Structures are given as C-alpha cells and as structure tokens.
Amino acid sequence: MHKQHHVAVIMDCWQEKITEIKVENKPAAFPAFLLDIDKLVGEGLTPIFGLEDVGGYGRALAQFLTDHGQVVKEVNPALSAAERKSHVTTHKSDSWDAECVARILVNKLHSLPDAMPDDLYWSIQQLVTRRNGLVKAQGALKNQLHIQLSYHYPSYKKFFSEIDGKTAIAFWERYPSPSNLEGLHIEQLTDFLLEASNNTCSTKKASDILRLVKADGQTAKEYQDTRDFLVRSIVRDITFKKQEMRKVENALRELMRLLEYKLDSMPGIDLVTASALIAEIGDIRRFPNANKLARFAGIAPVYIGSGGKGKERKSKQGNRALHALFYNLAVQQVQVAKGSKLPRNPVFHAYYQCKLKEGKTKGQALVCIMRRLVNIIYGMMKHKTAYELPIINNQERVS
Structure with missing residues (x-):
C-alpha cells in the first residue's frame, strides 16, 4: 500500500x-x-x-x-x-x-x-491524532515563550500560576516587556487584570507584578520592538492552538455521542481519555473476549520457557499506546486526594493494597489493576453500560 x-x-x-x-x-x-x-x-x-x-x-x-x-x-x-x-x-x-x-x-x-x-471510528481516530498534534505543538510554543520571557521578565514565574493561563496570555500580549509598563499606574494595571481574569485578580496582584519588575532591573536591549513582536507572535499562536483544541474536542464530543458509550462514568475517564481508548481499540466487536483485548494491549503475560522450565513474564509487545492509556488509568484509580485522603476509587485502592500485602511490587500491582480494567472497559463498550462503583464496608477496606 x-x-x-x-x-x-x-x-x-x-x-x-x-x-x-x-x-x-x-x-x-x-x-x-x-x-x-x-x-x-x-x-x-x-x-x-x-x-x-x-x-x-x-x-x-x-x-x-x-x-x-x-x-x-x-x-x-x-x-x-x-x-x-x-x-x-x-x-x-x-x-x-x-x-x-x-x-x-x-x-x-x-x-x-x-x-x-468504519468511518465513525476512523474519524474519531483522526480527531484524536489532530488533538495530540495540537498538544505537542502547544508544548513547544510554551517552551519558546519561557525562553523569551526569561529575557524580559526574570521573575515572570512569580507573576501567574500558569504561563499560558487566560490572564497570563492577555498580560504577555499587552505587556510583552517591562518597557510597555513604563508610566503605568497600579490602578490601570489592576483594571486590566480584573477584566482579563473576570474579576479574580486583585490590586495585590498588580502591586506584586510592578514590584517584581522593579526588582529585576533594566532588561531592555537593542531591537526591543522585534523582541516584543516575538512574544506577541508566540502568544497569538498559543491562543490559536487553544481555540483549535476546543473545536476538535467539540467535534469529538459529537461523534462520541453517536456511539452511546458511557466510559466517562468511570472515575479518571474524561472525553479525552475515552476518545483515545476508542481510537486505539476501534470496534469492540473485533475482540471476541476481554482476553483478546488484553493481549492486543500487551497487558496479558506471556510464557517464556524451554526444556520444561519457564515462567510467565510481562509482555513488551502489543499496542503500546493502548497499554499507556490503561496504565495511566490504573494509576488514577489508586490515587488518594491530597486534602481528604480519600481514594478516588475505593474498590481499586483496596485491591491495590491487597496485592501489595501479597508481596507484589507496585508495578506488578498496577498490572493486576490494568488487567481488571480491561475486563471492565470491554464489558462497558460491548454492552454500552455505565460504571457503577461497588460499595465496600470499612472492614473490606482494611483487609
């Protein structure tokens, strides 16, 4: 071909x-x-x-x-x-x-x-590929923006929590270098930040930015207009990539609705993860049972032996993209919230702890969870059912 x-x-x-x-x-x-x-x-x-x-x-x-x-x-x-x-x-x-x-x-x-x-599954796969490309391009643009801002604002990381957040992007485009802040009063900067952040930024934020800029000293160089243009050009490109990503996700949402899957009912699965799973798995009817899907994803163990001796080992074959999706999903199932210390999925968290007590390593325990996830995802896709979190009592959690 x-x-x-x-x-x-x-x-x-x-x-x-x-x-x-x-x-x-x-x-x-x-x-x-x-x-x-x-x-x-x-x-x-x-x-x-x-x-x-x-x-x-x-x-x-x-x-x-x-x-x-x-x-x-x-x-x-x-x-x-x-x-x-x-x-x-x-x-x-x-x-x-x-x-x-x-x-x-x-x-x-x-x-x-x-x-x-099938045209539907193919279209979903193409949209997922397009989104992955946008994410990769946006990451490269963020790195370029980091480099440019390090020249202009040495303390730029203290300005905003995210360099490509809504308020941050608006600030970099309006004030790509400290020279654009000259003669600007704190009240004017406060009004701008309030409008850009939908009234979430305060006067303190504007005061902190002006204080940090003053502490950084003079950063203006020759051809400053060209350097400002570079920052604004990168910002415009980041904004465009974000807009395109939203459009791609909207298109994905419409196609996913046609399949009538309820994968997002499971904790840790959102639109992006669900569409990525479908893009790699395709039509679930290709696999007669969950064992075939597990082997396709490289999760099922393989037997390595000779002369009557051998043992099962972790497979390094199969669809590695699908393997990575199940691995990330398994990690999310056993995660514990920082504040409440409550597990995202109590059933899988208890199962994970049980495997650790049996002597398995953390990696081996995660593989066990991945294998169970394959069974669940297979059943949810085949029968188009939602995930129902089983109820376990405190005694089962401890054991």
Missing part, C-alpha cells in the same frame, strides 16, 4: 505466484482492479484480500472491497516484516513486500482479523 499506487500479488493456496497487478490509489481505479481479480478466479472459488495497511493509504481500498462484499483481512506489518527476514537473502521491493503479505494471508488466514474500516 502506497500513497500513489498499490501493488497486489495474486497467489494460490499452494503459495504459487499467479500474477501481479498495480493499481492506482484512487476510487476510480478500484472497480477495474476488482474486475481483473474476477477474471483470475476460477468457478467456485472465493478471493480473499490481505491488506497490510487498512487505516492509512490502504483504507480507501479496504472500504471499497468491504462495501462490495469481499473478504478482507488485515495483515499486521510486523508479520510481513518477519516474513521478509525469514529468508536467506533479505531484500525489499513493492513486489516482494506484496508477496510476503500474500504468504502471511495463506499461512495465517484463520487467525488474521477482518478489516472493518
């Missing part, structure tokens, strides 16, 4: 190559490709398509084939890569890659998952 064209190798069940077809990656070329396949298929035979990429460049072809009632299997790129390396002479070309995919299709036909290119 490629951006401009796809290469298909037609192989029979004895792994003999019949022919090779090159097709353009555009919907107008797909009907002719299907007709070419029909000419090669004998009477009473059913063609089966194996696609290495059903979510990227190959998604349009996968959608076309499934819409026309064809059997389409998804071939993991790791399998075809292993097939290439299994030969004595290792080489790489489009034809050889396609032949390796065909070999995997023949050898592992019954274990390969069906390709289900």
